[in-house]
Amino acid sequence: MKFSITSKGDSQSNALMHKMRTYLLDFDLVYDESQPDIVISVGGDGTLLYAFHRYSSRLDKTAFVGVHTGHLGFYADWVPSEIEKLVIAIAKTPYQVIEYPLLEVIVRYQHGGKESRYLALNECTVKSVEGTLVMDVEIRGEHFERFRGDGLCISTPSGSTAYNKALGGAIIHPSLQSIQLAEMASINNKVFRTIGSPLILPGHHTCMLKPVNRPDFMVTIDHLTLLHRDLKSIQFRVAKEKVRFARFRPFPFWKRVHDSFISDAD
Structure with missing residues (x-):
């Protein structure tokens, strides 16, 4: 088996x-940063996001596992004291692959510029470079609303906790093939109106944003921030690709939610 390790x-x-690298090499595993079968993330959720984007071109061949070295990571279920246990599991135990849906983002430009395609593990956000964001929102090709506010966030089920x-x-279980659209400080008064509630779209639905006044926007893809000029539209849907996590023991989603947000309240 070929492996690589990404550190915070x-x-x-x-x-x-x-x-970990020394231990795994002692077990005759092969260190390969270009084509790993398994990628170990050591740090936090941000470290795993970085690893995901680094290997996004081979998601069907690479599985991820996380070790958190700070606060409990939502994607990382191993702690530093379990390093030896994890190494033995990787070297000796066939792992279960858990797949989570991803968000596909397609940015199209005015004047026929080449479109850009991105994958997000957590979310994509859209904000105006300056002033209020004004966007027409289409769902399945039909106009839904004209949004005015600070911005919009489109997330995956696993990113719904971010x-x-x-x-x-809403927090959505990642077994559901869906995406979610949430508003940032929408303007609602006698003149302007938005739905005001998050929208959860199934896997076969597409959401499209079309600019009304300005064509330049700040778009984030997980931890990456990008300035897009002369923008014509941004399309969102559940991607055909999936992220694959290597599981060596149960890591139930709702337990993860509990441990991440409310366990100290017990």
Whole structure:
């Protein structure tokens, strides 16, 4: 088996990375950063997001596993004290592959420019470069609303616990092939009106945003921030690709939600 390790970059994460690499090489596994079968993320959820985007071109061949070295990571279910146990599991135990849906983002430009395609593990956000964001929202090719406000967040089920949750969106189990659209500080008065509630779209539905006044926008894809000029539309749907996680033991979604957000309340 070929493996690679991505570290957060702090001293603890780097030390664990070197220790795991040494152990796995002792088990005759092959270190391969270009074509790994399994990618170990050591750090937090941000580290795993970085690893996901680094290997997004081979999602059907690579599985991810996370070790968290700070606060409990939502994607990382192993702790530093379990490094030896994890190494033995990787080297000796066939792992279960759990697949989660991803968000496909297609940005199209005015004047026939080449479109850009992205995959998001957590979410995509759209904000105006300056002033209020004004976007026509289409669902399945039909006009739904004209949004005015700070921005819009389109998330995956696994990403529904991230920025989407802070915006008041629903937490969605990642077994559901869906995406969610949540508003950021929408303007609602006698003149302007939006739905005001998060929308959950099934896998066969497409959401399209079309600019009304300005063609330049700040678009984030997970941790990446991009400036898009002369924008014609942004299309969202459940991607045909999936992210694959290597599971060596049960890691129930609702337990993860509980441990991440409310376990201290017990």
